[in-house]
Amino acid sequence: MTMAIESNVEEKLGRFGLTEDDVERLVEALGTHDGHARRVVRGALRELGEAAVPALEKAASGSEATVSREAMKLLRQIRL
Secondary structure, three states: OOHHHHHHHHHHHHHHOOOHHHHHHHHHHHHOOOHHHHHHHHHHHHHHHHHHHHHHHHHHOOOOHHHHHHHHHHHHHHOO
16 A cells, blocks of 8 residues: 555544454455344445455455455445
8 A cells, every 4th residue: 555545544444443454354244144244344344435445455356255246346335
């Protein structure tokens, strides 16, 4: 990440009291079979917006089909 983007990501995560590891765990939770939990996680990641993009990009190219599909959907929504 560039310095400006990295700073914005850290600032946004800090406002929510989250770390990059927390965001990665949220992204991993997109693979849960619990539909309600998945909706909650999607909402949290949308709220994080650009701060979630690095973890979502990583997951979008991952091998877990459900997580990858959900990550790609969220990336499209965040980038609108």
